[in-house]
Amino acid sequence: MDIILEGIRQAFILLFTFDREVLGVTWFSLKVSGTATLISLFLGMSVGTVVALTQFPGRRIVVSLINTGMGLPPVVVGLFVTIFLWRNGPFGFLEILYTPSAMIIAQAVIATPIVMGISLAAIQQLPRKLRLQILALGATRLQMVLVLIREAKLALLAAVMAGFGGVISEVGASIMVGGNIMGYTRVLTTATVMETSRGNFDIAIALSIILLLFAYLINLVLTYVQQRERPR
Amino acid sequence: MKFKKNMFLTGIALATAALLVAGGFTAAEAAKPQKAVILATTTSTQDTGLLDVLIPIFEKKTGYFVKTIAVGSGQAMAMGAKGEADILLVHSPAAEKKFMADGNGVERRLVMHNDFIIVGPPADPAGIRGMKKATEAFKKIAGSGSIFMSRGDRSGTHVKEIDIWKAGGVKYEGEKWYQQTGLGMGQTLAVSAEKKTYTLADRGTYLALKKNLGLDILVEGDGILLNIYHVIEVNPKKWPKANFPGGKAFADFMVSKETQDIIKTFGVDKYGSPLFFPDAGKKEEALGL
Structure with missing residues:
Protein backbone atom coordinates (compact mmCIF):
# COMPACT_ATOMS: atom_id res chain seq x y z
CA MET A 1 0.00 0.00 0.00
CA ASP A 2 2.86 2.35 0.89
CA ILE A 3 4.21 2.09 -2.61
CA ILE A 4 0.92 3.25 -4.13
CA LEU A 5 0.73 6.26 -1.81
CA GLU A 6 4.35 7.04 -2.60
CA GLY A 7 3.49 6.77 -6.31
CA ILE A 8 0.58 9.17 -5.95
CA ARG A 9 2.84 11.59 -4.09
CA GLN A 10 5.45 11.26 -6.85
CA ALA A 11 2.81 11.87 -9.52
CA PHE A 12 1.85 15.18 -7.96
CA ILE A 13 5.46 16.19 -7.43
CA LEU A 14 6.29 15.41 -11.06
CA LEU A 15 3.23 17.28 -12.31
CA PHE A 16 3.42 20.36 -10.15
CA THR A 17 7.15 20.86 -10.32
CA PHE A 18 6.69 20.71 -14.12
CA ASP A 19 9.27 17.95 -14.46
CA ARG A 20 10.42 18.52 -18.02
CA GLU A 21 10.91 14.91 -18.96
CA VAL A 22 7.53 13.82 -17.64
CA LEU A 23 5.73 16.77 -19.21
CA GLY A 24 7.50 16.06 -22.49
CA VAL A 25 6.50 12.41 -22.42
CA THR A 26 2.92 13.29 -21.48
CA TRP A 27 2.59 15.91 -24.20
CA PHE A 28 4.10 13.51 -26.72
CA SER A 29 1.68 10.73 -25.73
CA LEU A 30 -1.25 13.06 -26.29
CA LYS A 31 0.16 14.25 -29.60
CA VAL A 32 0.77 10.78 -31.00
CA SER A 33 -2.50 9.28 -29.79
CA GLY A 34 -4.44 12.41 -30.72
CA THR A 35 -3.08 12.41 -34.27
CA ALA A 36 -3.71 8.68 -34.61
CA THR A 37 -7.26 9.13 -33.35
CA LEU A 38 -7.83 11.97 -35.82
CA ILE A 39 -6.67 9.82 -38.71
CA SER A 40 -8.83 6.95 -37.50
CA LEU A 41 -11.79 9.32 -37.35
CA PHE A 42 -11.46 10.30 -40.99
CA LEU A 43 -10.92 6.75 -42.19
CA GLY A 44 -13.19 5.00 -39.71
CA MET A 45 -16.15 7.33 -39.93
CA SER A 46 -16.10 7.63 -43.72
CA VAL A 47 -15.80 3.92 -44.39
CA GLY A 48 -18.14 3.08 -41.51
CA THR A 49 -20.79 5.44 -42.89
CA VAL A 50 -20.45 4.11 -46.44
CA VAL A 51 -20.78 0.52 -45.29
CA ALA A 52 -23.73 1.42 -43.06
CA LEU A 53 -25.65 3.07 -45.90
CA THR A 54 -24.94 0.77 -48.83
CA GLN A 55 -25.80 -2.71 -49.92
CA PHE A 56 -23.25 -4.82 -51.73
CA PRO A 57 -22.39 -8.47 -52.07
CA GLY A 58 -20.22 -9.72 -49.22
CA ARG A 59 -21.31 -6.87 -46.99
CA ARG A 60 -21.73 -9.12 -43.98
CA ILE A 61 -18.21 -10.45 -44.41
CA VAL A 62 -16.88 -6.87 -44.49
CA VAL A 63 -18.85 -5.94 -41.37
CA SER A 64 -17.63 -9.03 -39.55
CA LEU A 65 -14.05 -8.16 -40.50
CA ILE A 66 -14.48 -4.62 -39.19
CA ASN A 67 -15.97 -5.94 -35.96
CA THR A 68 -13.08 -8.36 -35.54
CA GLY A 69 -10.69 -5.49 -36.18
CA MET A 70 -12.11 -3.71 -33.16
CA GLY A 71 -10.28 -6.25 -31.06
CA LEU A 72 -7.02 -6.17 -32.98
CA PRO A 73 -4.21 -6.94 -30.50
CA PRO A 74 -1.72 -4.04 -30.42
CA VAL A 75 1.30 -6.36 -30.35
CA VAL A 76 0.14 -8.02 -33.55
CA VAL A 77 -0.21 -4.61 -35.19
CA GLY A 78 3.19 -3.65 -33.80
CA LEU A 79 4.84 -6.75 -35.17
CA PHE A 80 3.42 -6.33 -38.67
CA VAL A 81 4.09 -2.60 -38.84
CA THR A 82 7.67 -3.29 -37.71
CA ILE A 83 8.21 -5.91 -40.38
CA PHE A 84 6.77 -3.65 -43.07
CA LEU A 85 8.88 -0.70 -41.99
CA TRP A 86 12.18 -2.52 -41.58
CA ARG A 87 14.95 -0.92 -43.60
CA ASN A 88 15.05 -3.99 -45.75
CA GLY A 89 11.27 -4.48 -45.65
CA PRO A 90 8.70 -3.43 -48.26
CA PHE A 91 8.37 0.13 -46.90
CA GLY A 92 11.94 0.46 -45.71
CA PHE A 93 12.58 3.32 -48.11
CA LEU A 94 10.39 5.54 -45.93
CA GLU A 95 12.92 5.19 -43.11
CA ILE A 96 10.36 5.77 -40.41
CA LEU A 97 10.80 2.77 -38.10
CA TYR A 98 11.51 3.95 -34.53
CA THR A 99 10.01 7.37 -35.24
CA PRO A 100 6.81 9.09 -34.05
CA SER A 101 5.34 8.59 -37.55
CA ALA A 102 5.63 4.82 -37.19
CA MET A 103 3.83 5.04 -33.85
CA ILE A 104 1.04 7.13 -35.36
CA ILE A 105 0.62 4.62 -38.18
CA ALA A 106 0.46 1.68 -35.76
CA GLN A 107 -1.95 3.45 -33.45
CA ALA A 108 -4.12 4.57 -36.36
CA VAL A 109 -4.30 0.94 -37.50
CA ILE A 110 -5.47 -0.01 -34.01
CA ALA A 111 -8.00 2.81 -33.64
CA THR A 112 -9.50 2.83 -37.15
CA PRO A 113 -11.50 -0.41 -36.87
CA ILE A 114 -12.79 0.66 -33.45
CA VAL A 115 -14.09 3.95 -34.83
CA MET A 116 -15.30 2.23 -37.97
CA GLY A 117 -17.24 -0.47 -36.15
CA ILE A 118 -18.97 1.94 -33.77
CA SER A 119 -19.74 4.47 -36.55
CA LEU A 120 -21.18 1.73 -38.68
CA ALA A 121 -23.50 0.60 -35.92
CA ALA A 122 -24.38 4.17 -35.02
CA ILE A 123 -25.38 5.19 -38.53
CA GLN A 124 -27.09 1.94 -39.37
CA GLN A 125 -29.31 2.01 -36.31
CA LEU A 126 -30.90 5.30 -37.36
CA PRO A 127 -34.42 4.67 -38.62
CA ARG A 128 -34.58 4.03 -42.34
CA LYS A 129 -37.54 6.35 -42.66
CA LEU A 130 -35.38 9.23 -41.48
CA ARG A 131 -33.26 8.90 -44.58
CA LEU A 132 -36.25 8.94 -46.86
CA GLN A 133 -37.68 11.91 -45.04
CA ILE A 134 -34.47 13.92 -45.36
CA LEU A 135 -34.29 13.14 -49.05
CA ALA A 136 -37.96 13.99 -49.47
CA LEU A 137 -37.23 17.43 -48.04
CA GLY A 138 -34.94 17.95 -50.99
CA ALA A 139 -31.54 17.33 -49.42
CA THR A 140 -28.67 16.15 -51.58
CA ARG A 141 -27.06 12.83 -50.74
CA LEU A 142 -24.14 14.58 -49.08
CA GLN A 143 -26.46 16.77 -47.01
CA MET A 144 -28.34 13.66 -45.98
CA VAL A 145 -25.15 12.00 -44.79
CA LEU A 146 -24.23 15.09 -42.79
CA VAL A 147 -27.65 15.14 -41.14
CA LEU A 148 -27.35 11.45 -40.32
CA ILE A 149 -23.93 12.02 -38.79
CA ARG A 150 -25.37 14.79 -36.67
CA GLU A 151 -28.21 12.49 -35.59
CA ALA A 152 -25.73 9.81 -34.57
CA LYS A 153 -23.52 12.30 -32.72
CA LEU A 154 -23.81 10.63 -29.34
CA ALA A 155 -22.62 7.30 -30.60
CA LEU A 156 -19.97 8.83 -32.86
CA LEU A 157 -18.44 10.69 -29.94
CA ALA A 158 -18.41 7.40 -28.10
CA ALA A 159 -16.45 6.07 -31.08
CA VAL A 160 -13.92 8.89 -30.66
CA MET A 161 -13.52 8.10 -26.98
CA ALA A 162 -13.18 4.37 -27.60
CA GLY A 163 -10.59 4.93 -30.33
CA PHE A 164 -8.57 7.38 -28.27
CA GLY A 165 -8.83 5.19 -25.18
CA GLY A 166 -7.62 2.25 -27.20
CA VAL A 167 -4.45 3.93 -28.40
CA ILE A 168 -3.42 6.11 -25.46
CA SER A 169 -3.42 3.00 -23.28
CA GLU A 170 -1.68 0.57 -25.61
CA VAL A 171 1.95 -0.30 -25.13
CA GLY A 172 2.71 -3.32 -27.30
CA ALA A 173 2.74 -1.56 -30.64
CA SER A 174 4.31 1.66 -29.38
CA ILE A 175 7.30 -0.07 -27.84
CA MET A 176 7.88 -2.21 -30.93
CA VAL A 177 7.63 0.44 -33.63
CA GLY A 178 8.76 3.40 -31.52
CA GLY A 179 11.51 1.73 -29.52
CA ASN A 180 10.90 3.80 -26.34
CA ILE A 181 13.69 6.24 -27.25
CA MET A 182 14.22 8.90 -24.60
CA GLY A 183 12.95 12.31 -25.65
CA TYR A 184 11.86 11.02 -29.03
CA THR A 185 9.43 8.10 -29.01
CA ARG A 186 8.89 7.53 -25.31
CA VAL A 187 5.23 7.71 -24.32
CA LEU A 188 3.60 7.29 -20.92
CA THR A 189 2.86 3.60 -21.36
CA THR A 190 6.32 2.60 -22.61
CA ALA A 191 7.96 4.72 -19.91
CA THR A 192 5.84 2.90 -17.34
CA VAL A 193 7.00 -0.48 -18.64
CA MET A 194 10.63 0.66 -18.52
CA GLU A 195 10.45 2.14 -15.04
CA THR A 196 8.77 -1.05 -13.82
CA SER A 197 11.58 -3.18 -15.19
CA ARG A 198 14.07 -0.80 -13.59
CA GLY A 199 12.37 -1.42 -10.27
CA ASN A 200 11.33 2.23 -9.94
CA PHE A 201 7.81 1.28 -8.97
CA ASP A 202 7.02 4.68 -7.48
CA ILE A 203 7.80 6.47 -10.74
CA ALA A 204 5.93 3.79 -12.71
CA ILE A 205 2.87 4.34 -10.54
CA ALA A 206 3.26 8.12 -10.89
CA LEU A 207 3.33 7.78 -14.69
CA SER A 208 0.26 5.54 -14.61
CA ILE A 209 -1.61 8.07 -12.54
CA ILE A 210 -0.65 10.86 -14.93
CA LEU A 211 -1.84 8.70 -17.82
CA LEU A 212 -5.17 8.04 -16.13
CA LEU A 213 -5.54 11.70 -15.25
CA PHE A 214 -5.05 12.89 -18.81
CA ALA A 215 -7.21 10.12 -20.26
CA TYR A 216 -9.90 11.24 -17.83
CA LEU A 217 -9.57 14.93 -18.70
CA ILE A 218 -9.85 14.25 -22.43
CA ASN A 219 -12.86 12.04 -21.93
CA LEU A 220 -14.39 14.62 -19.65
CA VAL A 221 -14.21 17.23 -22.41
CA LEU A 222 -15.60 14.82 -24.98
CA THR A 223 -18.36 13.79 -22.59
CA TYR A 224 -19.33 17.42 -22.08
CA VAL A 225 -19.59 17.83 -25.83
CA GLN A 226 -21.56 14.61 -26.08
CA GLN A 227 -23.97 15.38 -23.25
CA ARG A 228 -24.56 19.05 -24.06
CA GLU A 229 -28.16 18.38 -24.86
CA ARG A 230 -30.58 17.30 -22.21
CA PRO A 231 -31.23 13.59 -22.04
CA ARG A 232 -34.16 12.58 -24.20
CA MET B 1 -24.97 5.91 -58.29
CA LYS B 2 -24.44 9.60 -57.72
CA PHE B 3 -24.73 9.01 -54.04
CA LYS B 4 -21.98 6.44 -53.97
CA LYS B 5 -19.70 8.70 -55.93
CA ASN B 6 -20.25 11.52 -53.47
CA MET B 7 -19.43 9.30 -50.56
CA PHE B 8 -16.37 8.06 -52.31
CA LEU B 9 -15.13 11.57 -52.98
CA THR B 10 -15.74 12.57 -49.38
CA GLY B 11 -13.79 9.52 -48.30
CA ILE B 12 -10.88 10.44 -50.55
CA ALA B 13 -10.90 14.01 -49.29
CA LEU B 14 -10.88 12.87 -45.68
CA ALA B 15 -8.11 10.36 -46.29
CA THR B 16 -6.02 13.04 -47.99
CA ALA B 17 -6.56 15.35 -45.05
CA ALA B 18 -5.45 12.57 -42.73
CA LEU B 19 -2.30 11.99 -44.73
CA LEU B 20 -1.55 15.70 -44.66
CA VAL B 21 -1.80 15.70 -40.89
CA ALA B 22 0.57 12.74 -40.73
CA GLY B 23 2.84 14.37 -43.30
CA GLY B 24 3.02 17.55 -41.27
CA PHE B 25 4.15 15.48 -38.34
CA THR B 26 6.86 13.81 -40.38
CA ALA B 27 8.14 17.12 -41.68
CA ALA B 28 8.25 18.54 -38.18
CA GLU B 29 10.40 15.70 -36.88
CA ALA B 30 12.60 15.32 -39.94
CA ALA B 31 15.23 17.62 -38.49
CA LYS B 32 16.22 15.24 -35.74
CA PRO B 33 16.94 11.76 -37.08
CA GLN B 34 19.01 12.86 -40.06
CA LYS B 35 21.97 10.92 -38.81
CA ALA B 36 20.32 8.32 -36.66
CA VAL B 37 22.28 5.40 -35.29
CA ILE B 38 20.26 2.36 -34.28
CA LEU B 39 21.83 0.76 -31.23
CA ALA B 40 20.50 -2.71 -30.45
CA THR B 41 21.46 -3.68 -26.95
CA THR B 42 20.55 -5.74 -23.93
CA THR B 43 18.07 -4.76 -21.27
CA SER B 44 20.82 -4.60 -18.64
CA THR B 45 22.55 -1.57 -20.18
CA GLN B 46 19.27 0.34 -20.18
CA ASP B 47 17.82 -0.91 -16.90
CA THR B 48 20.95 0.07 -14.98
CA GLY B 49 20.77 3.59 -16.43
CA LEU B 50 24.28 3.41 -17.94
CA LEU B 51 23.11 4.38 -21.41
CA ASP B 52 21.15 7.34 -20.06
CA VAL B 53 24.51 8.73 -18.95
CA LEU B 54 26.61 7.80 -21.98
CA ILE B 55 24.31 8.49 -24.93
CA PRO B 56 23.73 12.22 -24.34
CA ILE B 57 27.53 12.67 -24.21
CA PHE B 58 27.96 10.77 -27.48
CA GLU B 59 25.17 12.70 -29.18
CA LYS B 60 26.59 16.03 -28.09
CA LYS B 61 30.03 15.08 -29.25
CA THR B 62 29.24 13.65 -32.66
CA GLY B 63 25.88 15.08 -33.64
CA TYR B 64 24.49 11.61 -34.24
CA PHE B 65 21.09 10.76 -32.84
CA VAL B 66 21.05 7.38 -31.12
CA LYS B 67 17.96 5.21 -31.23
CA THR B 68 18.43 2.73 -28.42
CA ILE B 69 16.41 -0.43 -28.84
CA ALA B 70 16.80 -2.37 -25.60
CA VAL B 71 16.02 -6.02 -26.15
CA GLY B 72 17.85 -9.21 -25.19
CA SER B 73 21.25 -9.99 -26.72
CA GLY B 74 19.61 -12.67 -28.85
CA GLN B 75 17.14 -10.28 -30.44
CA ALA B 76 19.79 -7.57 -30.72
CA MET B 77 21.96 -9.91 -32.78
CA ALA B 78 18.99 -11.00 -34.85
CA MET B 79 18.41 -7.34 -35.67
CA GLY B 80 22.08 -6.95 -36.56
CA ALA B 81 21.98 -10.04 -38.76
CA LYS B 82 19.05 -8.53 -40.67
CA GLY B 83 20.77 -5.17 -41.05
CA GLU B 84 18.10 -3.52 -38.88
CA ALA B 85 20.65 -2.17 -36.41
CA ASP B 86 23.89 -0.26 -36.96
CA ILE B 87 25.73 -1.19 -33.81
CA LEU B 88 25.31 -3.84 -31.14
CA LEU B 89 26.24 -3.70 -27.47
CA VAL B 90 25.76 -7.27 -26.30
CA HIS B 91 26.92 -9.86 -23.78
CA SER B 92 26.60 -13.32 -25.25
CA PRO B 93 30.15 -14.26 -26.32
CA ALA B 94 29.45 -17.63 -27.92
CA ALA B 95 26.58 -16.27 -30.00
CA GLU B 96 28.68 -13.21 -30.84
CA LYS B 97 31.44 -15.40 -32.22
CA LYS B 98 28.94 -17.17 -34.43
CA PHE B 99 27.57 -13.78 -35.49
CA MET B 100 31.08 -12.74 -36.54
CA ALA B 101 31.82 -16.07 -38.21
CA ASP B 102 28.67 -15.67 -40.31
CA GLY B 103 30.05 -12.39 -41.61
CA ASN B 104 27.36 -10.25 -39.99
CA GLY B 105 29.77 -8.01 -38.13
CA VAL B 106 32.96 -6.20 -39.05
CA GLU B 107 34.70 -5.54 -35.80
CA ARG B 108 34.00 -6.80 -32.30
CA ARG B 109 35.58 -4.95 -29.44
CA LEU B 110 35.65 -5.61 -25.73
CA VAL B 111 34.00 -2.82 -23.72
CA MET B 112 33.47 -3.88 -20.13
CA HIS B 113 32.48 -6.70 -17.86
CA ASN B 114 30.71 -7.41 -14.67
CA LEU B 226 31.91 -13.68 -15.94
CA ASN B 227 29.65 -11.35 -17.98
CA ILE B 228 31.43 -9.66 -20.86
CA TYR B 229 30.09 -6.87 -23.07
CA HIS B 230 31.28 -6.25 -26.61
CA VAL B 231 30.40 -3.70 -29.26
CA ILE B 232 29.96 -5.09 -32.76
CA GLU B 233 29.75 -3.01 -35.93
CA VAL B 234 27.27 -4.41 -38.43
CA ASN B 235 28.76 -5.39 -41.78
CA PRO B 236 28.08 -2.58 -44.30
CA LYS B 237 28.91 -4.85 -47.25
CA LYS B 238 26.03 -7.09 -46.34
CA TRP B 239 23.67 -4.28 -45.43
CA PRO B 240 24.42 -1.11 -47.39
CA LYS B 241 21.51 0.70 -45.75
CA ALA B 242 23.10 0.43 -42.32
CA ASN B 243 24.67 3.60 -40.92
CA PHE B 244 28.18 2.20 -40.71
CA PRO B 245 30.05 5.45 -39.92
CA GLY B 246 27.57 6.18 -37.14
CA GLY B 247 27.91 2.68 -35.72
CA LYS B 248 31.68 2.89 -35.87
CA ALA B 249 31.62 6.27 -34.16
CA PHE B 250 29.59 4.77 -31.34
CA ALA B 251 31.91 1.79 -31.00
CA ASP B 252 34.92 4.12 -30.91
CA PHE B 253 33.17 6.20 -28.30
CA MET B 254 32.45 3.16 -26.11
CA VAL B 255 36.11 2.15 -25.98
CA SER B 256 37.47 5.72 -25.67
CA LYS B 257 39.26 6.67 -22.47
CA GLU B 258 36.64 9.22 -21.48
CA THR B 259 33.81 6.69 -21.69
CA GLN B 260 35.80 3.98 -19.97
CA ASP B 261 36.44 6.37 -17.08
CA ILE B 262 32.72 7.05 -16.78
CA ILE B 263 31.97 3.32 -16.81
CA LYS B 264 34.55 2.79 -14.06
CA THR B 265 32.73 5.07 -11.63
CA PHE B 266 29.15 4.61 -12.83
CA GLY B 267 26.87 3.59 -9.98
CA VAL B 268 29.43 4.01 -7.20
CA ASP B 269 27.62 6.98 -5.68
CA LYS B 270 24.26 5.24 -5.78
CA TYR B 271 25.04 1.60 -5.06
CA GLY B 272 28.35 1.79 -3.25
CA SER B 273 30.16 -0.25 -5.88
CA PRO B 274 30.60 0.05 -9.63
CA LEU B 275 28.13 -1.81 -11.82
CA PHE B 276 30.59 -2.43 -14.67
CA PHE B 277 34.36 -2.70 -15.02
CA PRO B 278 35.94 -1.07 -18.10
CA ASP B 279 38.02 -3.43 -20.27
CA ALA B 280 38.68 -1.62 -23.54
CA GLY B 281 41.86 -2.70 -25.25
CA LYS B 282 42.20 -5.87 -23.17
CA LYS B 283 42.12 -9.35 -24.57
CA GLU B 284 39.19 -11.51 -23.61
CA GLU B 285 41.60 -14.14 -22.31
CA ALA B 286 42.99 -11.63 -19.83
CA LEU B 287 39.65 -11.67 -18.03
CA GLY B 288 40.22 -15.26 -17.10
CA LEU B 289 38.16 -17.16 -19.61
Missing part, protein backbone atom coordinates in the same frame (compact mmCIF):
# COMPACT_ATOMS: atom_id res chain seq x y z
CA ASP B 115 29.56 -10.76 -13.45
CA PHE B 116 26.53 -12.93 -13.08
CA ILE B 117 25.34 -13.92 -9.65
CA ILE B 118 22.98 -16.58 -8.44
CA VAL B 119 20.36 -14.91 -6.31
CA GLY B 120 17.56 -16.39 -4.26
CA PRO B 121 15.39 -15.95 -1.18
CA PRO B 122 17.32 -15.25 2.04
CA ALA B 123 15.93 -18.48 3.52
CA ASP B 124 17.83 -20.37 0.78
CA PRO B 125 15.80 -23.62 0.79
CA ALA B 126 18.32 -25.42 -1.45
CA GLY B 127 21.21 -24.42 0.80
CA ILE B 128 23.56 -23.03 -1.85
CA ARG B 129 24.76 -19.95 0.01
CA GLY B 130 28.48 -19.44 -0.25
CA MET B 131 29.13 -22.28 -2.70
CA LYS B 132 32.18 -21.71 -4.90
CA LYS B 133 31.07 -23.50 -8.08
CA ALA B 134 28.05 -22.26 -9.99
CA THR B 135 27.55 -25.68 -11.61
CA GLU B 136 27.42 -27.38 -8.20
CA ALA B 137 24.97 -24.79 -6.93
CA PHE B 138 22.73 -25.37 -9.95
CA LYS B 139 22.86 -29.13 -9.34
CA LYS B 140 21.83 -28.59 -5.75
CA ILE B 141 18.91 -26.35 -6.75
CA ALA B 142 17.75 -28.99 -9.23
CA GLY B 143 18.20 -31.76 -6.65
CA SER B 144 16.21 -29.92 -4.00
CA GLY B 145 13.33 -29.23 -6.38
CA SER B 146 13.34 -25.50 -5.44
CA ILE B 147 11.98 -23.39 -8.25
CA PHE B 148 14.46 -21.74 -10.60
CA MET B 149 13.20 -18.78 -12.61
CA SER B 150 14.78 -18.51 -16.06
CA ARG B 151 14.69 -15.55 -18.44
CA GLY B 152 13.81 -17.92 -21.25
CA ASP B 153 14.36 -15.20 -23.85
CA ARG B 154 17.69 -16.14 -25.46
CA SER B 155 19.30 -13.11 -23.87
CA GLY B 156 22.94 -13.18 -22.84
CA THR B 157 21.88 -14.08 -19.33
CA HIS B 158 19.69 -16.91 -20.53
CA VAL B 159 22.45 -18.31 -22.74
CA LYS B 160 24.87 -18.17 -19.79
CA GLU B 161 22.36 -19.98 -17.62
CA ILE B 162 22.00 -22.76 -20.18
CA ASP B 163 25.80 -23.02 -20.33
CA ILE B 164 25.87 -23.60 -16.59
CA TRP B 165 23.14 -26.26 -16.69
CA LYS B 166 24.99 -28.01 -19.49
CA ALA B 167 28.37 -27.73 -17.78
CA GLY B 168 26.85 -29.39 -14.73
CA GLY B 169 25.05 -32.00 -16.81
CA VAL B 170 21.69 -31.13 -15.30
CA LYS B 171 18.50 -31.91 -17.14
CA TYR B 172 16.39 -28.77 -16.78
CA GLU B 173 14.09 -28.53 -19.79
CA GLY B 174 10.52 -29.43 -18.96
CA GLU B 175 11.30 -30.05 -15.29
CA LYS B 176 8.63 -28.99 -12.81
CA TRP B 177 11.01 -26.78 -10.84
CA TYR B 178 12.21 -24.94 -13.96
CA GLN B 179 10.09 -21.94 -14.92
CA GLN B 180 10.56 -19.29 -17.60
CA THR B 181 9.36 -15.70 -17.59
CA GLY B 182 10.26 -14.68 -21.14
CA LEU B 183 10.88 -11.18 -19.76
CA GLY B 184 13.81 -8.82 -19.27
CA MET B 185 16.20 -9.03 -16.32
CA GLY B 186 14.46 -6.45 -14.16
CA GLN B 187 11.07 -8.07 -14.53
CA THR B 188 12.48 -11.56 -14.06
CA LEU B 189 14.10 -10.45 -10.79
CA ALA B 190 10.78 -8.98 -9.69
CA VAL B 191 8.95 -12.23 -10.48
CA SER B 192 11.66 -14.20 -8.76
CA ALA B 193 11.43 -12.02 -5.65
CA GLU B 194 7.66 -12.34 -5.56
CA LYS B 195 7.70 -16.12 -5.91
CA LYS B 196 10.81 -16.57 -3.74
CA THR B 197 12.72 -18.52 -6.36
CA TYR B 198 16.31 -18.74 -7.51
CA THR B 199 17.51 -17.00 -10.64
CA LEU B 200 20.66 -16.00 -12.47
CA ALA B 201 21.14 -12.23 -12.80
CA ASP B 202 23.76 -9.81 -13.97
CA ARG B 203 25.18 -7.90 -11.04
CA GLY B 204 24.46 -4.50 -12.58
CA THR B 205 20.71 -5.00 -12.85
CA TYR B 206 20.59 -6.73 -9.46
CA LEU B 207 22.36 -3.84 -7.73
CA ALA B 208 20.17 -1.30 -9.48
CA LEU B 209 17.00 -3.06 -8.30
CA LYS B 210 18.21 -4.46 -5.00
CA LYS B 211 16.26 -2.11 -2.75
CA ASN B 212 12.87 -3.45 -3.82
CA LEU B 213 13.75 -7.11 -4.18
CA GLY B 214 14.57 -8.90 -0.96
CA LEU B 215 16.72 -11.43 -2.81
CA ASP B 216 20.22 -12.25 -1.60
CA ILE B 217 23.37 -12.94 -3.57
CA LEU B 218 24.03 -16.60 -2.79
CA VAL B 219 26.78 -17.60 -5.21
CA GLU B 220 29.34 -15.32 -6.86
CA GLY B 221 32.93 -15.18 -8.05
CA ASP B 222 33.09 -18.38 -10.12
CA GLY B 223 34.96 -17.98 -13.42
CA ILE B 224 32.01 -19.27 -15.43
CA LEU B 225 29.93 -16.35 -14.10
